[in-house]
Amino acid sequence: LQSTRHFEDTEELRRLPRTIREKRIPCDGVIYLSTYGEARGWNRGVGHLGFQPALWPDPPALIEEARRQHFEIITHEYPVLHEDSPLFAEAEASGYLLDDGYGRSSEGPRRAANYREGQRYLDFSNPAVGAWWWSAHRELATLGVAGWWLDGGEGPPATAKLHAGDGTLLHNIYDRFRHEAFARGEAADRPDQRVFLLCRSGAAGMQRFGATCWSGDINNDFATLDAQIPLGLNTGLSGVPYWGTDVGGFFHPVPETGELYARWFQLGAFSPIFRSHGWVWREHVPWAHGAQVEKICRDYAELRYRLLPYTYTLAWQAHTLGLPLMRPLVLNYPDDPRVWQLGHEFLWGDDLLVAPVTREGATAWPVYLPAGGWYDFWSGTRHEGPGGVTLEAPLERLPLLVRAGSILPLGPVVQHTRERPLDEITLLIYPDGASSFELYEDDGRSNAYREGRHALTRFECVARPKDVTVRIGEPVGDRSVVPAGRRYLIRLRIDGARAVTVEGHGPLPKLNGPSQDGAGWWEDGRGFIVVRPPAQTAVIVNVST
Known part of the structure; x- marks a missing residue:
């Protein structure tokens, strides 16, 4: 907004x-x-x-x-x-x-x-x-x-x-x-x-x-930015899942800077309500601070929209389970005493760990990781928790990690939510044992979901020593809310593959690069195996490693 x-x-x-x-x-x-x-x-x-x-x-x-x-x-x-x-x-x-x-x-x-x-x-x-x-x-x-x-x-x-x-x-x-x-x-x-x-x-x-x-009419400084995160976490734990801030701060007791606006915009992209506002509102538009900050804002707005299938499912969880979208680590890791008082990083759902940079001039940032494997969203590097790490954090990079075992459904880059149907979903998968994610969908506008007009599609991934299997289930519920002819693109964070087969279809050809047409697979050179399965609503893909 x-x-x-x-x-x-x-x-x-x-x-x-x-x-x-x-x-x-x-x-x-x-x-x-x-x-x-x-x-x-x-x-x-x-x-x-x-x-x-x-x-x-x-x-x-x-x-x-x-x-x-x-x-x-x-x-x-x-x-x-x-x-x-x-x-x-x-x-x-x-x-x-x-x-x-x-x-x-x-x-x-x-x-x-x-x-x-x-x-x-x-x-x-x-x-x-x-x-x-x-x-x-x-x-x-x-x-x-x-x-x-x-x-x-x-x-x-x-x-x-x-x-x-x-x-x-x-x-x-x-x-x-x-x-x-x-x-x-x-x-x-x-x-x-x-x-x-x-x-x-x-x-x-x-x-x-x-x-x-x-969070009201707040100041435009890094100390105030830092204070917003525990406010949002406590609001969510109080049963109010939709919360946000004035991106950039409201009052201007100190001179406005592009650095503060960019860092605040990054937090906004992972806030339930993403809204830019300020006393001098013309300084709180993404293009107000030059080309570099404008590009940073565009990139994070695009990421916000690409994550909408995942985030919309979190909204469904808030509606049905009372879970906040923005979650303190203690909610998921209550037995780890090191997260009991940790209020300056948070989980976006169960699978993304967000650690906003809230200090002026910082180019590296300490992050605590709870138990398990965590992948740097940008570099793909795997870190093991529990324990702390220091991540590179130039201005364009929000420290963002993905839990090992996660299945993140992503949509295309769009300029608004009415631009196109969700006719292609990218499954960003970080295999680790057995894991699953259930995607929620409805028409996105009306109240028909209250009458059962919604669908749930289950994704599963099982990682074994020599192979990885991905299952895309049939949508369950009202199929009319699922675009006809939907295609999937599967991105697996594994180091390499020998062969890819699809149940009922057979082996897929290895391609030299991305394909928008026929089924096949390729390596992207950044640690991911990419699979374009045949166009069908349900599919089982096996990747031999």
Whole structure:
């Protein structure tokens, strides 16, 4: 997601999505902030739901232009209503507003970037308020706004009197009432669309309403970057699997640097919510810091999208098992006391170990490896745990390791998730004994998965002293969500092979290099045997070593 704040003019507004596509940096959504005083965002100001007329002279056309480029649109708001809003009189007459709200920062004309203009809190503890507030969003939903950035949900002061109790009692749960209101509204008006809420505040159970969270308005320095990792891990362990940060940091107490942005972008690529944002948002786009950093960002955005089959399966695990996507090592290795307090590296699922670089100027990075074999994702070098290693970490390299035995399903590089069906999957396999992975798939958009419209495909690998066998199973479940004619490419991390055979097909020819057409196998020169099996839904491949 690319987040923004304020724009100079309509042309800049239109230019942002075009630039992302022209620079071929994968992205699926653009987020628009509210207007703050003279600083123009999507609406007339905080507490308004009408578009800023000078910046958005034709909202339907501008939204449609971005959507034609395959961007989802997300708008920002606070839980307040402005006295100049057309909705204010009805809300006040109905008793939907609290006496408390935002103070006025100054008397007289609006100041640049000031949004506190006496707006009053909506009482979301009253279900009628939530239903009414959603009804006011119907026009935005009709225009194609796909998600909602619900900011400032810390709620009214302790002295406030709400429908369901006082401010002290309801402080922690106030914003969850707002989440539920949006989820109920979406379910009634767009029952086939999944809910997406980006929230600064929340409470236990918020995940049930499509509510994600981010770590708030944080500083742009390496110490703050370092602090984000344990925050994300604890959030996931608290039952809220979708969490992220402002990539690059928000406030600018120190000068912006390309190094910090690149390192933060690498963490973002392995955060459940991957979103770039900042006080000076133009410094928090991937091309803001020169060609080197732009390429680094493009590479990690592409890796993020290639890993989507794996990551989407982690999302299914979060939904069905309650497991976070971003996992502390102690979750998988509870008997290793050296990981009990380890909060600055983490597992992405069970199979990827991520160790973000969080020190300025670092070109090497210490990583602790739990028991077992671990392969450097970039070099293919195998390391043995338990124990520490120091890995090379130039600016373009995030320390990333793959657990021995892993089967990682990868998709193609795409610019957005609607670009093409998942008609080819690369299985990146690191053989070690017997292992398996079950790929989850659904239509990626609707709520039909709740009715069983999904499929699971099992991959297995068995490594023996003289051979390796890979089994690709038939999809189980709703086959309609699996693209017809899917092809597989198998990449095995083994040092060499004598022959490759396919059950029911016979030996495959050894080729001189990559093949997009017929079945065969080849060595890639980087420690992998690559197999293109015949085009069939289920296959058993045996590699003699």
